Amino acid sequence: MRSVTVLGGGIGGLAASYYLAKNPQVTKVIVLESSSRFGGWLWSTRRSDGAVFEHGPRGIRPSGAVGRNTLNMVDELGLAGEILPVTYSHVASKNRYLYVKGQLHRMPSRISGLLWTLPPFSRPLLFNVVKEMLVKKGNKEDETMHSFVSRRLGKELADIAVDSFCRGVFAGDCRKLSVRSCFPPLFNAEQRRGSLILGMLLGSGPGPMVPPGPLAQRSVKESWAQWSLRRGVESLPEAIVEHLGQNKRVHLHRDTPVKHVSPSASGWTIHLEDGVIHTDHIVSALPAKTLSSALPASCQPLIQQLQDISTVTVAVVNLEYEGSILPVMGFGHLVPSAEDQGLLGIVYDSVPFPQHNRPDGHTTRLTVMMGGAWFQEVFGTPEDVKEVDLLNRATEAVRCHLGVTTEPTWSWVGLHKDCIPQYYLGHFKKIESMRGFIKENNLPLSLVGSSYDGVSVNDVIFHGRTAVEKLLGAEV
Incomplete structure (x- = not known):
């Protein structure tokens, strides 16, 4: 295996690149990211006053083989000292709420x-x-x-x-x-x-074997329920990028969208806006629909199945309030669809991770999540939605659900288009069929990322690893 090109620089693509770079069989790893930043939905805002706001995933679970695998990676990247653990005895772990019939109800x-x-x-x-x-x-x-x-x-x-x-x-x-x-x-x-x-x-059967490293062992000893990083979860992809940048066999490219790919005698020719890349194998961490638009017509059965994987759009609104404004303490609350289709839930960010508050003065950070499978029905098409309307809807939810009468002193509104794949009934058959097509046609192509085998950060990292191990025929 001479060269492998990874399409997509989100956490799935970066994880696959990380494991590829560990194996000397691969002489060149090329990472192509269409946007100006790596990390995908792992996205943190760090304000100059020290406050940190998460626009995507926040707390990561340490449990299971996939959780241990991520902690082992964090250890290897030298981030152990940045960990912010939340134990099972913490109020954020014990108190989770549902908002039903106009009231908050604590779950047992x-x-x-x-x-x-x-x-x-x-x-x-x-x-x-x-x-x-x-x-x-x-x-x-x-x-x-x-x-x-x-x-x-x-x-x-x-x-x-x-x-x-x-x-x-x-x-x-x-x-x-x-x-x-x-x-x-x-x-x-x-x-x-x-x-x-x-x-x-x-137990529901044997799972994958991932020996726990020092950090994973610590998580068990201290009974962690979840964890984050001192500068936000975006520190993880940033550390992977820094690590890869020190490896001369790895070539990282931002602002490099893939136009299409075509088969070649030795693998693939990847067509870019300003040239081509020849590679032996492609590891695609692109969203399923994005990959479908880049594949050649000879892959039509695969293209159709990729296009059949649906996604949803989520509006994320980060809010900061002065003082302690929460009527209850906990991780946050979720809202059933019968109560309010448009509002998914509110996370009380300051409770599990007070270290992300600004150091001077007491504040409360919240994240309101809206839309999802109901986005278009409630808000209309994403292109037509105004940020001010999303902000107003979010602050109104905080007022109604939490009784907060003051206005936020800071806010951030994000519209994450097509951010979460939906595994509808029969999804496993689609995935089996896709990989069957790839195998039967001897395509030098691996599928990783949240479109296929799990949407959590842990799942995406772990399946990036297993795809590389299958490709190389060796553990990484």
Whole structure:
């Protein structure tokens, strides 16, 4: 393997490049990013007064093989001293809320909370738990999240909690999202143990082996629930870029959109606005639809399947208020679609990560998330939406939900177009078919990124690693 070109400089492309550069089999790694910055949706604003605001992912979970893998990378990049951990005993971990019927309701965080009837639910959740263990295993090869949870835990839990959860993670509709692709541990627990509860207690089967490094071991010892970095999560892609920049085999290119690619005798010819690149293999971390527009006509079956992967647009509004203005302390609250389709939830950023507040004076930072699968229905086409309207909608939500009557002293409005892929029913079949087409036609092409195997930061990094290992036939 002489040269590999990575398309896309978001965290998926950077992770793949990081693992490619570790292997001496690859003599050249070329990274092509169409925008002026690397990092994709890992995007932090650092104000001159020391405040940090996240416009995309914020807290990253340390658990599981994928969580350990990311922490191992953080360790290798020398970022361990920048970690901001949030433990399970922290108020942000224990207190998460739902906004239902005009009120905030704290979700149970302990087993004792299952014994009592806690609004917005009409009976103790213990009944749902007992019922779940008696439900027969489903025989469908896939199922929507709403159908799956309704069948196993009851419709009320699906309508309120699962609806909200899917909006918080995917900004998506649980009545369309696939349980098998969006939340594999739930699907596997039922398939292997016949019960979600038994799956949680006994494990839902063997996962990938990732030995924990020093930082991952520390996360277990100190019982971390999530973590961030002192200068924001964008520090992670920045550190990868700095690391890659020190490797003479790696060539990083910003402001370099790919026009199209065509097969060549030795791999691919990549056509740019001002020239061509010849490469042996392509690792695409582009969004599925973007890749589809660059592939040659000979890849038509693959092109069609890539185009079938939908995405949603999310409006993100960061707000800063003077003083302590929250009526409750916790990570934040989610809003079920029956309550307000346009508003997905509000994150109380200052609670889990007070280190990101400006050092002088006490402030409260919030992030309001809106739109998702309901964006066009509520706000219209993204091109026609005005920032001032999104800001007004966000501040009104803070006023109504949290009783905040003062105006924010600082704000940032972002419209993240097509930022989260939606894994609809049967998504796993599309992915199997795509990779089957690539294999059958001996295409020197690997697919990584959030369009395929998971949308979390951990998933995207880990599957960048596994794609490189499969390509090179060796661990990295």
